Amino acid sequence: MVVGAGIFRSASLVAATLNNDVLLLLAWGLGGLFALAGALVYAELASAFPHPGGDYRFLRLAFGPLVAFLFAWSRFAVIFSASAAMLAFVAADYVAELLPLSASARGGVAALAVVALTGLNLAGVKRSTGGQVVLVASDVVALLALGGAALSLIAAGTPPLQPTPTPEPFAAAAFGQAMVFVMLAFGGFNDAATLSAEVRSPRHMTLALVGGMGLVTALYLIANWAYLAGLGGAGLAASAAPAAQLMGLAFGPGGQAAMVVFVTLAALAIVNALVIVGGRTLYAVAADEPALARLAAWDDAAGVPRRAIWVQCVLSLLLIAWGSASTGFARMVDFLSPVFWLFLSLTGPALIILRRRLPDAARPFRVPLYPLVPLAFSAGCLFVLQSSLRYVGWQGAAISFGVLGLGLALRLAVRAPVPSPGGT
Numbered sequence: 001m002v003v004g005a006g007i008f009r010s011a012s013l014v015a016a017t018l019n020n021d022v023l024l025l026l027a028w029g030l031g032g033l034f035a036l037a038g039a040l041v042y043a044e045l046a047s048a049f050p051h052p053g054g055d056y057r058f059l060r061l062a063f064g065p066l067v068a069f070l071f072a073w074s075r076f077a078v079i080f081s082a083s084a085a086m087l088a089f090v091a092a093d094y095v096a097e098l099l100p101l102s103a104s105a106r107g108g109v110a111a112l113a114v115v116a117l118t119g120l121n122l123a124g125v126k127r128s129t130g131g132q133v134v135l136v137a138s139d140v141v142a143l144l145a146l147g148g149a150a151l152s153l154i155a156a157g158t159p160p161l162q163p164t165p166t167p168e169p170f171a172a173a174a175f176g177q178a179m180v181f182v183m184l185a186f187g188g189f190n191d192a193a194t195l196s197a198e199v200r201s202p203r204h205m206t207l208a209l210v211g212g213m214g215l216v217t218a219l220y221l222i223a224n225w226a227y228l229a230g231l232g233g234a235g236l237a238a239s240a241a242p243a244a245q246l247m248g249l250a251f252g253p254g255g256q257a258a259m260v261v262f263v264t265l266a267a268l269a270i271v272n273a274l275v276i277v278g279g280r281t282l283y284a285v286a287a288d289e290p291a292l293a294r295l296a297a298w299d300d301a302a303g304v305p306r307r308a309i310w311v312q313c314v315l316s317l318l319l320i321a322w323g324s325a326s327t328g329f330a331r332m333v334d335f336l337s338p339v340f341w342l343f344l345s346l347t348g349p350a351l352i353i354l355r356r357r358l359p360d361a362a363r364p365f366r367v368p369l370y371p372l373v374p375l376a377f378s379a380g381c382l383f384v385l386q387s388s389l390r391y392v393g394w395q396g397a398a399i400s401f402g403v404l405g406l407g408l409a410l411r412l413a414v415r416a417p418v419p420s421p422g423g424t
Contacts, residue, residue: 032217073407107324164233176387348378
């Protein structure tokens with residue numbers, strides 16, 4: 001659930017932000033520890049309060065229906081839609097390694113990907129679990145292949161393409177900004193606890209999370225070491241498709257083409273998952289709000305919430321059009337990060353509140369080192385939140401929180417009492 005296409009693009013932005021090879025690897029290592037803490041917190045909450053809405057359920061229990069509604073709205077209108085657009089841009093950036101594309105053409109490729117996958121889902125075509133296993137295995141092979149490419153270049157005595165110039169000293173603001181991109185690649189740790197109610201013992205869940213996040217962190221460190229060994233810090237920072245460029249240096253056009261195909265397919269597979277989950281999120285919220293009942297229509301023949309999926313498609317296309325005017329991937333990160341980390345920062349307090357409010361609830365898994373782990377996770381979330389706000393500036397934050405405010409206005413509108421004709 002964590003290993004995906006983000007590592008094949010966000011590494012460049014981390015390198016450009018830090019301009020320091022040691023700090024770059026340190027940031028990725030800390031990102032793994034932070035993601036592990038978050039996964040442990042989510043494991044307890046998801047196993048104690050299982051619900052198809054995930055976070056929606058325990059945020060509602062801890063903070064009430066308004067916060068839960070705003071979370072669900074932000075997940076649909078900001079997080080899922082922007083993530084789908086962002087990964088469509090990843091696919092377009094890698095396609096551009098083989099077919100030179102202008103910025104507008106990349107936007108067109110990204111839009112075509114979203115429309116095609118929306119059509120696929122509306123037709124009722126379902127992904128298989130086996131396909132996801134193949135995708136994850138391919139991700140692991142590709143990341144290990146990057147390490148092999150770096151070793152090949154080192155064995156041949158090939159120097160880095162553009163070594164890092166004089167490293168920049170540590171700066172908290174730059175490091176915080178880099179962590180925004182690092183944690184983007186670790187995104188999914190909050191979904192890694194979905195099976196927590198089905199394990200045989202809490203010890204098994206702890207081992208699974210520690211082992212799984214440890215493996216992901218190791219793979220990400222291998223990939224970044226490979227980027228630095230083959231491309232150099234400056235080369236990594238300048239590349240929109242570092243994995244393809246590294247494979248091209250080591251194995252020629254064939255290696256580059258193979259990586260382009262792989263990353264493109266991986267990105268599209270994740271976009272497909274976001275279309276599936278995002279539409280169902282809107283469907284679930286609309287089912288609880290009578291005024292939004294039209295969006296809760298379910299197509300029994302195809303087995304999909306048709307109107308909800310169309311709404312998400314339109315929103316993603318609007319975001320792609322907006323992002324095509326600049327670096328699409330980075331603009332989507334700007335848009336989704338503040339709202340994402342705002343709600344994620346509530347998870348640690350929610351765990352503490354629900355332990356006190358509902359002490360007798362069955363908890364198949366309990367966070368070790370309570371309350372240190374949830375408090376540390378919340379502190380980290382707040383650090384990344386303020387870093388993302390500092391990075392996007394007031395204009396970016398206004399757009400991101402403006403969409404959240406639109407959700408609040410929508411909530412108040414659908415809940416507003418309708419006066420009777422007699423005025424009573």
